[in-house]
Amino acid sequence: MTESELYYLAGKCLVLEERPEFKHQLIQLCKNDLIDWITFIKICSENLVLPAIYLKLRAQKIFDYMPEEVVEHLSEIYELNKKRNIEILHQIKSITALLKAENIVPLYMKGAGNLLDDIYSDVGERVMGDIDFLVPEQDFLTAAVAMLDAGYLSWSDTTKITIRDHQHYPRIYHPDFVADVELHRIPNEYKCDNWFNAKMVLDEKKRAGKDGGCFVESDKHKIIHNFIHSQLDHQGFSLGKVLLRDIYDVYLTSRRISLNDLLPEIKTKKKAIAYFAFTDLVFGAERQIFHKQNFAFQTLKTKRDLNLNSNIFYKTNKALVVGYTNIRYQKGYFGMFIEAFHSKEMRQFIFHKLTSRSFYRKHFKKVQSELSDE
Incomplete structure (x- = not known):
């Protein structure tokens, strides 16, 4: 199988419980030894979905047909990720308490927000990077000082920081915690203030499911922010880069809110249609979760496939x-x-x-x- 085929195979594995017809196909691929497991693991790792893949294959009892060393590797990665995510939740609780002492209530975004808002079926399902949270601009430097006073350190020189310089405060970390932290005054780098900005996010915030003492983005803003971060901030559309972790987050959140209904909220519609249509291609069935396609979608898919098969x-x-x-x-x-x-x-x-x-x-x-x- 080509790397492109293995990429789409991983996508099908992530929705295995909702696509029962694929289970038989997957078992046959395993029985006939048609899966290059080393390359499959490499692609899943690069796309930050190995723990989620482990959970899906375990739930559908696919392990009986897989090499034992592959199952052991997936299990080890999952356990390490679960342990780290539990520690991250503890760190989030600490940050929330720290900022509450300053009368600041953080709004957690991206993976941290999803983890708090029960998007995932298991605490170890999502690979987490850093902890991103947003505060009102008037609280930005106060929050940063509180974090530094509490023992957080920065990789950068913070002596001359001004609000104008930064989308977020220079990345900080604490020796006693596992994750780096990005304190935001605006949610993203891409210039889209007229259709997605800090005020909108804060105005529509909701209380976190696992911790009522902090906030997360609304479901609509989760998906819009995901699109901006993946395809605009990090130029995913131009590069032909779509992480399975990113579109899996979109897919899970689309169970709560229709992708078709929120499209009018996005100004860069052609790229948004391409991103959502690609999500549907990987996880949906006959445009089940998003009804449109366009030329930009074909362009994104072509570049994605060429990237995988041609260095x-x-x-x-x-x-x-x-x-x-x-x-x-x-x-x-x-x-x-x-x-x-x-x-x-x-x-x-x-x-x-x-x-x-x-x-x-x-x-x-x-x-x-x-x-x-x-």
Whole structure:
């Protein structure tokens, strides 16, 4: 099987309990030794779904037809992830209590928000990175100071932090906890203030299912934020990159709210249609969860498949996207210099940037990392 075929096989495994007709096909693939398990595990790992795959295969008793060493590996990964997620929930509880002492109630986003809001059937199902949470902008620096006073440390120089500099405070960590933390004043980097912004998210927040002392995004905003983060912030559409973990989150949340109904809330509709249609392709059945397709969907699918089956295409396309992005970025700087002619604040901002060594290091490392293999 090609890497592209194994990618879609992993997607089917994630909805195995809802696609009983596929169970027999999967058992036959196992019996006939048609699955390259090493490559399958590699793809599932890269797409951050190994623990979820383990749970689905275990529930449907597929382990009886799989190599013992594969089952043992999946089990070990799941147990490690479950332990880490339990520790992350403990860390979230600590953060919430810490900020409540400052009369600040955090709103947890992305994986942390989903974990708190009972999106998953098992605490070990979702691979977590860092903990993202949002606070009102007027509480942004107060919350950051409270975190630092409580023993959190930063990888960056935080002595000259201004609100204008950051979507989120520089990443922080605590020696006694497992996850890094990103404290946000706005939910995402992509410029979409007129249709998705901090005020909207905070206005429609809801209390977390596992901890009434904090908030999470509404189901509608979970999906919209997921799309923006995956396809716009991280240029998933341009790169032809769709993590199974991301669209699995969309799929699970779509059980609560229709993807078709929330599409009018999104301004970049062509890319949103492509993303939702791709989610339906991987997890749905005959456009079961999303009814539309478009040319952008075909483009995204084609690039996704070529990325999986051709390393040359992946690297070439990535280099073109990074190069184009950097050209646009420089144009943005040009506009800032124009604004500086009539804005003292902008002049001070530019002076601070151009005299900061970390500014140059940051952008050199950004280009370097974008061109390197992930």
